[in-house]
Amino acid sequence: MARCGCGGGDQCACALVAGPGIALAGNGSSTDPYVITAEAAVEPEPPSPLSVQVCSLILGNAQPQTIPNDGSYHVVRFPFDTESYDAYGMHSSVQPDGGQVLDWRTNDRSGLIWPSRDGWGSLTAVIQWEAGDYTELRDQYVRDPLGLTSNPNDTTGTVHRPPSPGIQCWSKHHELFVHPDVPLALRVSHNASTPKKIILAQFKLAIYV
Known part of the structure; x- marks a missing residue:
C-alpha cells in the first residue's frame, strides 16, 4: 500500500508498506522522482536432510x-x-x-x-x-x-x-x-x-x- 502527500509545489512525500515489517518512505518530484523497485524474493535453499x-x-x-x-x-x-x-x-x-x-x-x-x-x-x-x-x-x-x-x-x-x-x-x-x-x-x-x-x-x- 502506498500513500503520497504533495504540498503546493512539485514536491511530494510518499510512504510504502510492502508487507509485515517492511516500510519505505521518501521524497520526490517530477524532475527528481523517488523510485522504488521490487525484485522477486529468492527463497533460501532448504538444508539437506540428515542421513x-x-x-x-x-x-x-x-x-x-x-x-x-x-x-x-x-x-x-x-x-x-x-x-x-x-x-x-x-x-x-x-x-x-x-x-x-x-x-x-x-x-x-x-x-x-x-x-x-x-x-x-x-x-x-x-x-x-x-x-x-x-x-x-x-x-x-x-x-x-x-x-x-x-x-x-x-x-x-x-x-x-x-x-x-x-x-x-x-x-x-x-x-x-x-x-x-x-x-x-x-x-x-x-x-x-x-x-x-x-x-x-x-x-x-x-x-x-
Missing part, C-alpha cells in the same frame, strides 16, 4: 572371547556371519586396505569397523564379563589399533571401572569424527588372577552426514 549410516556388531554368549590377564588391552573380535546390521559394508572379512580375515576368532582385524564415509560418528558398546576376582576392568575405543595408518593406537573414551558383584555388565558411548581410511575398534583389559571371558559384546557406529 545416518549404521554398523552394529554382536558377539553372542555362544561365542565368548577369552581375554588374557596380562595387563594389556585386547581388541574385542566379532564374527562376520551373525551381523546385527551392516548394510554399508563397514565390517567385512575382505577389508578396504586389502587385508583378509580367514578366522575371526584369532584375527584382531575381525574387531575393526571401517567407516563408510567421513562424518560425525556415534560409538556405542556393550560389554559383559564373566564373574571373577577383578579389582579393575578397563575399556576404550581406539582408532587404528593394528598400526595400519600413520597414526596408530589413537585411543579415546577410556574408562577404568571397579567391579560389581557377579558378572560385569557395562555400556559406553562416545562421539568423534570418523574417516573411511581409519578403522575403529573396542579394546578391553582386566586384572583378574586368571584369563576371563567376555560373554557378550556389542559394538556400534552411527555416522551422521
